[in-house]
Amino acid sequence: MAATLEREQLRQRSDYTHKFNAKTGRHGWLRLTPAYSVKIVEELIVGHAQAKRIFDPFCGTGTTALSAAYHGHEGVTTDINPFLVWLAQAKTAHYTPKQIVATRKACNSVLDLVRRRSIEPVLAPPIHNIDRWWNPQSLDFLRFLRAAILEVTKERSVERTLLLIAFCRSLIELSNAAFNHQSMSFKDDRELGIASKIDRACVFAEDVKFVLSGASENPVGESQVIFGDSRNPAKAVEGPFDLVITSPPYANRMSYIRELRPYMYWLGFLINGRDAGELDWAAIGGTWGIATSRLADWKRSSGHFKSIHLAGALDEIAHADNKNGVVLANYVAKYFDDMWAHFQCLTPVLARGAELHYIVGNSTFYGSLVSTERLYAEMLKGLGFSKVECRAIRKRNSKKELVEFDVVARW
Numbered sequence: 363m364a365a366t367l368e369r370e371q372l373r374q375r376s377d378y379t380h381k382f383n384a385k386t387g388r389h390g391w392l393r394l395t396p397a398y399s400v401k402i403v404e405e406l407i408v409g410h411a412q413a414k415r416i417f418d419p420f421c422g423t424g425t426t427a428l429s430a431a432y433h434g435h436e437g438v439t440t441d442i443n444p445f446l447v448w449l450a451q452a453k454t455a456h457y458t459p460k461q462i463v464a465t466r467k468a469c470n471s472v473l474d475l476v477r478r479r480s481i482e483p484v485l486a487p488p489i490h491n492i493d494r495w496w497n498p499q500s501l502d503f504l505r506f507l508r509a510a511i512l513e514v515t516k517e518r519s520v521e522r523t524l525l526l527i528a529f530c531r532s533l534i535e536l537s538n539a540a541f542n543h544q545s546m547s548f549k550d551d552r553e554l555g556i557a558s559k560i561d562r563a564c565v566f567a568e569d570v571k572f573v574l575s576g577a578s579e580n581p582v583g584e585s586q587v588i589f590g591d592s593r594n595p596a597k598a599v600e601g602p603f604d605l606v607i608t609s610p611p612y613a614n615r616m617s618y619i620r621e622l623r624p625y626m627y628w629l630g631f632l633i634n635g636r637d638a639g640e641l642d643w644a645a646i647g648g649t650w651g652i653a654t655s656r657l658a659d660w661k662r663s664s665g666h667f668k669s670i671h672l673a674g675a676l677d678e679i680a681h682a683d684n685k686n687g688v689v690l691a692n693y694v695a696k697y698f699d700d701m702w703a704h705f706q707c708l709t710p711v712l713a714r715g716a717e718l719h720y721i722v723g724n725s726t727f728y729g730s731l732v733s734t735e736r737l738y739a740e741m742l743k744g745l746g747f748s749k750v751e752c753r754a755i756r757k758r759n760s761k762k763e764l765v766e767f768d769v770v771a772r773w
């Protein structure tokens with residue numbers, strides 16, 4: 363009983379992937395977006411019952427594609443992060459009762475192997491300061507658990523995929539990381555005391571149970587999750603789409619690679635810091651490691667997005683009383699140039715009359731407000747979209763000027 367309580371306390375304090383568990387199991391497997399975003403997407407999809415093919419060029423953990431499929435539409439989505447493509451493919455897949463039973467059995471065999479310690483554990487992943495993430499007992503458990511999943515299941519099998527998703531949940535649950543604030547921190551000593559008493563096999567068994575309960579709810583519609591760059595959607599997907607619902611990266615220096623690094627290292631999607639920086643550089647709005655140093659020398663191309671509003675914001679940021687002003691102005695310029703490339707290349711995959719919904723927040727840099735929604739609207743009008751509107755959805759956190767919008771347009 364006490365152990366259950368401690369686990370519940372730990373669960374409540376940590377892990378954004380658990381904090382925002384939605385009712386629908388698969389939305390809660392692993393999420394980048396909070397529950398209200400899932401709700402907005404659901405509402406938009408429900409409000410567009412006539413839409414047949416729904417496209418999300420920035421898949422993340424697959425909210426749009428999954429909701430589209432649950433409501434009987436065809437959901438198509440792309441992402442530039444291979445881990446997220448893998449995860450969203452797993453979330454949107456259909457599972458048979460036989461596969462669920464086989465995964466449950468595989469889980470028992472895995473935990474048996476871990477208990478007996480009768481396999482060679484995998485090496486700890488090369489995560490910087492790994493001892494801040496996991497205490498020695500948890501790290502040891504995860505190394506055996508990962509090895510046992512590989513031993514018991516076949517490559518690319520459903521059992522392996524579902525157990526690895528549960529493994530992802532467990533590795534965060536067993537970590538010292540706390541996701542109580544916008545950025546991640548590490549737990550204090552008291553919380554770590556609770557963590558050291560945890561029954562780790564039970565944590566994993568519960569995560570498998572949670573994942574399997576989601577897997578048994580099959581969406582009625584179909585989804586396709588494809589690795590692709592949203593700056594050239596036509597290369598990855600075939601149109602026409604009659605509805606686009608997406609949440610692109612914000613111009614706020616959040617790095618998805620940084621956020622996802624524990625999963626990506628453990629699952630082998632990342633093998634070193636350099637690759638992490640390269641992936642972040644390839645993503646829109648990424649600024650981690652090498653991506654930041656590259657920004658210092660980055661130059662806008664001749665076809666860049668030309669806007670008086672953007673030029674004013676860039677000038678203010680570059681001349682702010684801060685040594686990083688020029689790099690940050692480059693960051694913001696690159697973000698909008700990338701989004702401009704995205705919008706320009708989106709039209710070939712749209713049906714005439716297609717409706718767009720971009721859920722995005724504005725940003726501030728050294729006190730200068732960057733009105734992302736207004737700049738998107740400017741781009742869309744410039745490309746010939748009609749009925750362009752910026753609908754405020756909600757205020758974000760403590761800074762009163764930070765607001766999230768639904769930028770709407772019709773092709």
Ligand SMILES: C[S@@+](CC[C@H](N)C(=O)[O-])C[C@H]1O[C@@H](n2cnc3c(N)ncnc32)[C@H](O)[C@@H]1O
Nearest residue numbers: 394420422423425441442591592609611645646
């Ligand atoms: C705000 S998140 C999407 C969140 C998503 N709505 C969800 O449910 O998790 C933005 C996503 O855009 C992806 N991304 C960034 N640059 C990209 C690009 N050039 N092409 C495709 N996806 C990209 C990131 O990897 C990230 O997953």
